[in-house]
Amino acid sequence: MTLLTAVFAAIICTVIWYRNAPEDEMKVGILCWIYWGASLMWFVDAVFEYMELPSEFFNPAPADMLNDFFLGLSAVAVGLIVWLIILLIKDPKGAVKAALFGKKEQADQGLQGGKRNEERNKANP
Amino acid sequence: MACFLVPAAEAVITTVAAKAARSREKGSEIRDVLPEDAACGAVKIPLSRRLTWLSNLLWGGSGLLAFEHLWHGEIVPWFPFLSAASNPADAAEMLHEMSTAGVSMAALVTVVWMGVTAVTSLKGRRLSAFRPKLKA
Numbered sequence: 001m002t003l004l005t006a007v008f009a010a011i012i013c014t015v016i017w018y019r020n021a022p023e024d025e026m027k028v029g030i031l032c033w034i035y036w037g038a039s040l041m042w043f044v045d046a047v048f049e050y051m052e053l054p055s056e057f058f059n060p061a062p063a064d065m066l067n068d069f070f071l072g073l074s075a076v077a078v079g080l081i082v083w084l085i086i087l088l089i090k091d092p093k094g095a096v097k098a099a100l101f102g103k104k105e106q107a108d109q110g111l112q113g114g115k116r117n118e119e120r121n122k123a124n125p
Numbered sequence: 126m127a128c129f130l131v132p133a134a135e136a137v138i139t140t141v142a143a144k145a146a147r148s149r150e151k152g153s154e155i156r157d158v159l160p161e162d163a164a165c166g167a168v169k170i171p172l173s174r175r176l177t178w179l180s181n182l183l184w185g186g187s188g189l190l191a192f193e194h195l196w197h198g199e200i201v202p203w204f205p206f207l208s209a210a211s212n213p214a215d216a217a218e219m220l221h222e223m224s225t226a227g228v229s230m231a232a233l234v235t236v237v238w239m240g241v242t243a244v245t246s247l248k249g250r251r252l253s254a255f256r257p258k259l260k261a
Contacts, residue, residue, distance in 0.1 A: 044230045044233055071193060
């Protein structure tokens with residue numbers, strides 16, 4: 001169940017990334033790497049588990065399945081938290097910087113000033 | 126038990142290698158894959174970027190696996206941090222798991238990364254072969 005949850009998370013993230021590619025403003029690519037890496041490793045884990053107990057692998061107890069599903073969902077949540085932290089630190093849109101230091105206003109003012117200068121230069125070459 | 130330690134160790138090595146490759150590439154002429162650059166320069170993905178893909182895969186996977194071990198109580202917040210390392214019998218089992226499952230995980234991720242790298246290189250080569258025809 002953990003492997004399945006991670007694989008579905010990886011597929012959904014890859015589809016979202018592909019829809020916006022080549023732009024990756026929200027850094028969804030990071031999530032793809034995290035979930036695909038985890039899926040590959042859990043796949044190896046599943047293979048070893050199957051080699052140990054082949055009969056029990058495809059007939060798990062419902063309680064074990066539920067526990068594994070909770071674990072998978074929690075792992076997906078941890079991946080999302082890691083992605084969110086990276087997104088806020090890298091801040092590709094400059095939104096955090098603007099919210100904390102009001103730099104966007106300054107930047108906008110600078111942009112408007114630049115446009116005004118350009119217009120002035122066009123009017124008086 | 127502690128199988129995630131093997132890919133985590135590989136992740137450390139690849140991160141260092143990616144940083145070294147990036148500093149070496151700073152002055153070189155290899156450019157990133159950009160359509161406008163493709164016409165005048167080499168369509169080649171830098172080694173540092175490819176190594177970053179591998180380290181992202183390894184860090185992501187070993188991070189979530191570490192969380193799974195925490196969930197199962199195999200990682201503890203006190204020394205030696207791995208519950209299996211506290212007695213010799215469990216430690217031997219842990220080392221066996223690291224040498225089998227851990228090494229297999231690291232190997233599979235590396236093989237998949239090599240496949241991705243090979244496919245992107247092939248695509249890049251086709252693109253650079255196609256560019257002059259487009260220009261002509």
